[in-house]
Amino acid sequence: MLTAAALNSPSPADLWEMDRSHSLHPWTNFGSFQDKGALVITKGEGCWLWDADGKRYFDSVGGLWCTNIGLGRREMAQAIADQAERLAFSNTFVDMANDPSARLAARIADLAPGDLNRVMFTTGGSTAVDTAVRMVAYVQSCLGFPDKTGIVARDHSYHGSTYLSQSVGKRPGDRVPEFRYKEDGIYHLSPPNPYRRPQGMTEEAFCDGLVQEFEDLIARVGADRIGGFIAEPIQASGGVIVPPEGYLKRMWEVCQRHGILFIADEVVTAFGRLGHWFASWDAFGVMPDIICTAKGLTSGYVPLGAMIFSDRLWDIMARDPSRWFTAGFTYSGHPVSCAAGLKNIEIMEREGLLANAARVGAYFQNRLKAMEDLPLVGQVRGQGLMICTENVANKATKEPLPDGVNESKRISDAAEAMGLIVRPLAHLNVMSPPLTITEAEVDFVAEVLEKAIRKVTDELVREGHRLG
Template structure:
């Protein structure tokens, strides 16, 4: 396998220069991109991708939490091509539909928990969460509760990148001062990260603290003003935060007590990543009022998202005789080619028993990653099936972080990339979300490559006087 080299790519690849001149990326880091360009990917098969120079990488990031069934599936390509030939587009508004969109909505209603029987199709995760927010406003107005509009979410969450969804999320690294955010109706409570629990609380004490804080926030705003609580079952981009046991049941109970809608943002956790189609009920014991999903819905073969909601909401907004219109939609929602990809994706997950496979290989990943806790730099390892994170610290005892300029997550990621492994650096974290088809041997490759990179980085930082080995 060739050794990846950004320097070579910058010096000799005209596509790198074209990229730097014309392509503005999501989360574009201007100075870094100007100097280094980007890693240009041209092919993918299964859990592997290749760049323009033939370098092959095990993609332990799964694209962006999304290449669930793996890349390059011929039957998916054929299904998409057949649908393009038959019907490439259909107007999704008002009194028009298409057969595959209907079939997909019916299938999602069957897979979703409880009475979440109604589906609004979107173009991705951000637009699914945006739709949920608008649906909540509409529902409360239809109920005659125009003041019940405040939203509670969690610090360091990620719910999307529209102005609204970035405001609902409150991830520090995303809150750059050059953007504006909405504040009036959006509020936040603590990140439920046991590793960072205040005052050395044990898990039970931390749980009580989180629940009490949530109730205090509701009461301070006035329960008649609070419309909904937004939460990822496991916080993904915020660092794979697995809350204390019982957290969601108790938060849900407070929502029931105070007539607050519970919105589960399952854009990452749905369609197999945790060994279930949806995680909220099966793994965390709650039936939400609304579920948002995307990513694994099509395994990223085409863009598609969905906002799935309850009969309770439908009965209010669709009350007969009111003459109402839900004036919200997207040109490409319900796109027949995207819906075909979703149906084929679900078929593959079911036929190949990938949920059962994830429970097996995900358990193995959990076990193997824990072995990294013994290494220098590693403060915490968090993993639930195929969502994983390694958190790096400058001091294990105090849990103190490295200074931002050390760029610890990127240092380790760069070493891994040079060895043919992609992990996702987020400040002091390396995050992983490999495809559902990953094997035990590939898990071993991920863990052992990371192990080497962490050890090498600790030596490097020690030599630079940036790490004392505590």
């Protein structure tokens, strides 16, 4: 039992022990957590974090793809405080609304492409995807196709961690035997990863094969049983997978031909990550029926997600005025979260952060591309301010190291010791820094990451691993 002094004025060691003894973290690995606990962060400013001991780190992960405007913004804190004082909560069920949620819905509609003028607020990205998948079945039923409920996704995709959204996603390592997942009516296609295409195949032929795979699935299952297709424009935590040229648009065209709704999961890519408010149309030429977003919508200051959908879908659902759309959350349209969203958009516009993301993002991609000369790095890939290095044992065959080597975690640990946070995912080291990042800060990330990779490479060679 902790003393009152430890609870009220905890030391760094006290904080570490409180967390280790009482917290269940998302994606906890019990062995490592019980042994090493967690890094306790106590302060953030811009792209930088400080731990409980006062050590400073550059956060190249951007929180979790989300701290787009950077941390420590006084005007954001003030907007949140002002709204909490004025109206801390008001529900938005049925026929209730509040000032910030109404204004933010209109603002999002103004930024979204085409006729995506309708918004349902959620608590985050998982619940936005969950609601979107349910809306697909609802719309198809309204159109007279009650059996057209199947959802097509891709392997290596991540769409959230509710029961339904995690069932739709299929990222390696997320499916554990202790949990159960919805299997019926959910189908998965190959990931559009050009780096892992068959040896000797052109990228164009690879793209053709992916599109044909979708057509074959529809022919096998039946277009009358598939209601929606969900895709991240760039598969984020599934490997920063940038699809082949034209892939997304061609998949969208297949959807159009078969009456399949296209859900763009832009939880990561929206609000500036690729230099656009929304990437589907501006970066890939796809006009989705539904866009799911969260993360950069408030830059992580408070939780908020949104499902944005077209006027066409609204008209289909509202054709029968006796219908009810029975989905939503206590915190849908939370006034404090929506006030944060409005202020976040204001800051991004005023400071030109989308343009900065595009400009510095290009520099970031070029700066890190040179790491492909390192013996451990098979590929550096990404777009805008999302990027990863993929580690391999053999650069010619692209064979990875055995999973137990855990080289990406060793790289992230080495970088952390030098004041840089990168995210280890399988054989990748992933980065998605705030949109405020400068070229000088990119240089710092590149220099420290290269040192960390070289350090781990030397260790692996000494341990007997053959690299190159």
